[in-house]
Amino acid sequence: MTVKDAPARADLAATDDIGWAVRLLAATPTHEHRDPELLRRWARAADAFGSALAPVACRARIVERDGGLELGLLARYTSRPPTVELYTDTIDLAERVVDARGWRAWYPPGSVRAAALAHEAVHVHLHHGPAKAALKRALGHSALRLGRLRVPGHVAGAEEVAAHAYARTVCGLGRSPLLLTAALAAEAEAGSVPGTTPPPARDARREN
Secondary structure (H helix, E strand, C coil): EEECCCCCCCHHHCCCCHHHHHHHHHHHCCCCCHHHHHHHHHHHHHHHHHHHHCCCCCCCEEEEEHHHHHHHCCCEECCCCCCEEEHHHHHHHHHHHHHHCCCCCCCCCCHHHHHHHHHHHHHHHHHHHHHHHHHHHHCCCEEECCCCCCEEECCHHHHHHHHHHHHHCCCCCCCCCCHHHHHHHHHHHHHCCCCCCCCCCCCCEECC
16 A cells, blocks of 8 residues: 655645545556546546455465654565565554544544455455456456457556455455555655655555
């Protein structure tokens, strides 16, 4: 789960969950010149896919550590060996941001950690099973067409949108964790988090 770029002083909650998903896709390399309506269709499809996923158990080793603030990460999944890293310093900051912004009704106490773990559990699920192909089909993007033959294409960032939607649904959150990661990015950009720098534009969450 990566802290994405966001305006430092905007009313972040005024943008709905699909709007943040569109922003995530638009900021993902390869989508710089995509039609905004196409990005919105993909965002809606990925959000619906993640929301409809049945609960999945995390099948990776879970490790809790500090250092997330410097990396701009709440959590990340690495596949060799399968490990989910939860960054306790960023999770603690996120809980404080929830209180400061008056979002506790959307993110109950302890839900940040639960959502981060749920988010990464979906990445594990998509990495090791047939659900990744199902997501491609749901997005409706074609990498190749030969007559009636259609090869579903990869949409960069869509898995991230689906994972956020899954976490929102399975954890019973009032808003997507995307809103919270945007608020964390705003804190970093405003320089209100000691020892942090704005996160990189690339998605550094997963390492294969």
